[in-house]
Structure formats: C-alpha cells, structure tokens
Amino acid sequence: MAWKANETTVTEFILKGFSDMPEVRLISTIFFLFIYLFVFLGNISIIAAVTRDTHLHTPMYFFLKNLSFLDMCYASVTVPKALINSFMGFQVISFRECVAQLFLFVMLCASECFLLTSMAYDRCLAIYKPLLYGVIMSRKLCTELVIVAWSSGVLYAIFHTVNTFSLLFCGPNVIDHFFCDSSPIMRLSCSDSHTNEEVGFAVGGCIILGAFALTIISYVLIVSTIAQIHSAGGRWKAFSTCSSHLATVILFYLTGSFAYLTPTSHYSPTQGRLVSVFYSILTPSLNPIVYCLRNTDMQMALKKLFVPSK
Template sequence: MTNETPVTEFILKGFSDMPEMKLTSTMFFLFVYFFSLVGNISIIAAVTRDSHLHTPMYFFLKNLSFLDMCYTSVTVPKALINSLTGFQVISYWECVAQLFSFVLLCASECFLLTSMAYDRYLAIRKPLLYCGFMSRKLCTELVIMAWFSGALYAIFHTVNTFSLWFCGPNVIDHFFCDSSPIMRLSCTDSHINEEVGFAVGGCIILGAFALTIISYVLIISTIAQIRSAGGRWKAFSTCASHMTTVILFYITGSFAYLTPNSHYSPTQGRLVSVFYSILTPSLNPIVYCLRNTDMQMALKKLFVPSK
C-alpha cells in the first residue's frame, strides 16, 4: 500500500554530493547569479535608454538578456536557498512548474537565437532591403513566435515527463527539476517517454541549429566576397558575438538534451547543467560587450552620466 502512494514532494540533492564543497559551491553560484542579473539588467537598461540602439539587432539582444535573466532565476535561487538552509524539499507541483518554466525559457532562447541569425543574414546579405524588411512589427512577431513555440514545447515536455507514475523514490540527483533525473524515479516503464522526448527534442534543437547554420553559411559566403579587409572585418564583427553565444548554447545544451537517458550520468548531468543553465547565460553580457563599441558607450552613459 505504501508503494502505491503517489509522491507529493521531491528532494533536490543540490550542486554537490560532497559536504565540504557545499559552502564553496554555494558562494560561487551566488556570485555568478548576481553577476548575471547585473549584466543582463544593464544591457536591457542601456538598450532601452540609448536611442542609437533602437535597432532590430539590439531589440533582439534586449529580449535575449531578459530570457537569460529569467533562465537563471528559475533554478538558481531555489538551489541556493536549499543549499544555505539545508531544507532541500520541493513540492510535486512546484517541481512541475520549475520544469515547465525552465524548458519554456530554454526553447524560447533556442528559437530567438535562430531569429537573430536571420536578422544578421538580412543585414549582411541584403543591406539595401534590411531597414524596410526588418520592421519593428516583424521583430516583435519573431519574438512572440519564439515564446509561443517555446511554450508549446514546454507543455509537451512537461506532460511527457509527469505523465509517468511516481510512488517510491523521490530524491532527484540534481540541483533543479530536470526531466532525465526525474524520469529515473518513475515507478512505471519510462522507455517510451524517453524515446519520444528524445526524438521531439532532437528535432527541435537540430532544426533550429540547422536554420542558424544555413544563415551563417550564407553570411560567410557574402563576407568572403567583400574586397576590402576592413569591410570584411566590420561585417564579421556584427555577428561574431551572436556566433559565440550560439556555439556556447548549442554545445552545452546538446550534451544535456541529445544524450539518451540510458547513458545519463548524474554527476555529468549536473556538470553540463551548470554550464548551459548558469554559466552560459552569465557569459552572454560579457560576449556582447567585449568587442561591441556601441554597447560599451551605452553602458558608459548608463553608469557614468555626463556632467
């Protein structure tokens, strides 16, 4: 009778299994989270305030920063509180909400990065038509489409995970509610759910990545045709930051969601999750500000007002 009782709460193991690393890892991730918040909020404020940055590229960047800020906020604060208080319990429905929110933001960022690649393609390959075609209306529609598509996938992913029956073990070997460690706790056979989730997730990730790659193949072929070295460098510098973000996002995300659950390792899963759910969103502000003179000037105006 006890084994038939449905699980009403889960226990999150946290960032590390080693007690001696608990405080160190907590302080490190607290610093990274704070840095991520400050960096992404600064980009949003700078783009909003500076009229020179009211262009499609920076409109997408502002939305990306908002996504990254929410992305880390869905998982990190709860994990930090659990680690500091020692109370590692998360209710069943809170776990459902966390998984849904995380996948929503992750998938939406995937689609938004594809839209940003399309924006760079038009700017470099068809500069004369760019201003007329990439209107504010189209940019807004692309962002809404990214959120809507992300929501559809999040609904599927959440239902696919929690349609399983949980009646026994409730310790999630992770620092947040992710599908792979949750499915491993199911009292019923999760093989079909795993295969369906893997197939659908693979199609979405690889499809969005393929569209991004096609955009960049066309961009690079256009840049190669520019005769002056200065012109080639200027064209390349406008999309270098986005390329770096795409590489970081897809490499870490692929390890997490394109690895079959039969090969899932809790330690590896946590390590990969740290990269794609915490470190990558925190690095995006640095990536976009490191070589972007316009963004550097906008941030300087934001923090050092002119006298």
C-alpha cells in the same frame, strides 16, 4: 498520454543540490551566488542601456534586449531555489513546484533556442541583403519573431512537462540534481519510461537540430557574403556585427545538446549536473561579457548609463 497525477504517491522530491560533499557544496553555493548576481546585474544593465540609448533602437539590439531578459529569467528559475535550499539545508521541493520549475525552465530554454535563430536571421539579412534590410526587418516583424519564439517555447514546454510527469512516481523521490530536470526525474519513475524517453528525445532532437540548421544556413550565407568583400577592413567590420551572436550560439548549443540529446539510459548524474551548470548558469553569465567585449556601441551605451555626462 494520460495524465497520471491522481495515481502518484510521491508528493515531494528531495534535491541533492550542487554536490554530495558538504565542503564542496558550501564553496559552490557561494560561487554560484556571485555568478547569479552577475547574471542579474549584467543582463539588467544591457536592458537598461538599450532602452535608454536611442541609437540602439535597432532590430539587433531589440533582440539582444529580449535575450538578456530571457537569460535573467532562465537563471532565476533554477538558481535562487538551489541557493536557498543549500543555505538552509532544506532540500525539499513539492511535486507541484517541481512540475512548475521544469515547465518554466524548458519554456525559457526552448524560447532562447528560437530567439537565437531569429537573431541569426536578422544578422543574415543585414549582411546578405543590406539594401532590403530596413524594409524587411520592420518593428512589426521583430515583435512577431519574438512572440513566435516565446509561443513555441510554451508549446514545447507543455509537451515536455506532460511527457515527463505522465509517468508514475511511487517510490524513490531523491533527484540527483540541483533542480527538477527531466532526465533525473524520469529515472525515479516506477513505471516504464522507455517510450516517454524516446518520444522526448525525438521531439527535442527535431526542435534543437531544426533551429540549429536554420542558424547554420544563415551563417553560410553570411560567410559567403563576407568572403566576397575585397577589403580586409570591410570583411572584419561585417564579421564583427555577428561575432558576438555566433559565440553565444556555440555556447548555447554545445552545452544544451549534451543535456537534451543524451538518452536517459546513458544519463550520468555527475555529468548531468556539470553540464547543467554550464547551460543554466554560466552561459547566461557569459552573454553580457561576450556582447560588451565585442561591441563598441554597447560599451558606449553602458558608459553613458553608469557614468552620466556632466
């Protein structure tokens, strides 16, 4: 696909923000400001606690630390810009900023998808092959899985960004969203976007469904192994090690699939903004809660971090 930036007459876009109504926009802006602060503080607390506590220097918490960093970046790509625009009443974003924002957002979204798959593999090995777990899940393999997750996210983001901005933009420039997302941007194109939509939908679908399928396979093996444990206490202990990850996977895929597996022709601006709020703001804010509520080791590490022993 040829890059058509030199034919584009639009040099900036106007973001509508969280809502079309001023009263709702003010309330939502204050609400999302507090949510963003919680996302930032919650995830950075997890990173600090895992780094400080040597008992948590295991593959599971290594992946959790990377997930927390990813979630922090994930929310920071879209929310601060939307909050500043809303407070300042200045909704303009330049064409280059829009390209960069879409690229970074898709990169982080795809990287999280692959990272969650790696975490499912880690939990599967811990329960399905406990005797070989320490040998297989070495520090080297954990690092390689994280690198693959980030690299795959970058490659997919390059494709997705080129696929979106290879279209011609010469007329309307009001994006009915609070950040630059592909579906509302494609709706503004004055060239035929049908092929780009189909290609983007097919590639995105293959990646999301492929990663989801690998995660499901991991959990089938986990459940089948847990079912063979005779004691109820043993079954609960085994399940509790992966319940937090399972909750995160469900939240991520439920909201993300609505956003990226819906054709642009069926895109609803109101629905798009609502779904985006869930997967770009609320999901990163819920991850610290899920992992802290369900994990006693994490609770102890955070207690040590904030309430140092005398």
